[in-house]
Amino acid sequence: AQSVTQLDSQVPVFEEAPVELRCNYSSSVSVYLFWYVQYPNQGLQLLLKYLSGSTLVKGINGFEAEFNKSQTSFHLRKPSVHISDTAEYFCAVTNTGGFKTIFGAGTRLFVKA
């Protein structure tokens, strides 16, 4: 069975500063990896995903993530955050060939002016 650990429950950061949200996973088989974002009072929406190929994945709103197989990590980064990036971010994993997506506990990003 696979699992996902998001190492920070909350990340406060000032506007225009860089941010990294950390995610580690465990699985005995190959996986697909995802980052979803949840704005207040809304459902989750996809930011980016890694299926195969280049380990650096670019997503919407200037976010990117890097798949590191040896460290079983998929950290999310943005070089300069905006107030509008304040939201909860979820890392998720699915076994290749499977359909059951497991979500991490979420990291609440709070961008301050």
Added chain:
Amino acid sequence: DAGVIQSPRHEVTEMGQEVTLRCKPISGHNSLFWYRQTMMRGLELLIYFNNNVPIDDSGMPEDRFSAKMPNASFSTLKIQPSEPRDSAVYFCASSLDISGNTIYFGEGSWLTVV
């Protein structure tokens, strides 16, 4: 194209009452998921369907919970009888039947059991 549609958006009910949450997936999607989100437990997968058939219901908390998908465009999640600890946001989501495909979430049904 309309997204995943859930109803009701908000429901307040008394303990012991039956609650039915409804979901219309995105047209053409053949996988449907029900998730529950709480502060304590985060986002939990309750059940998922593929081609209207329940594939994995291991996340359903107990017999008070049941889910059905009578056709490709409709699903229900029922709680009977409801308890205060069932208070949560319930999300329905759908995707195409391709591993690694994006899951599209509805806006959620906010349930409060008093």
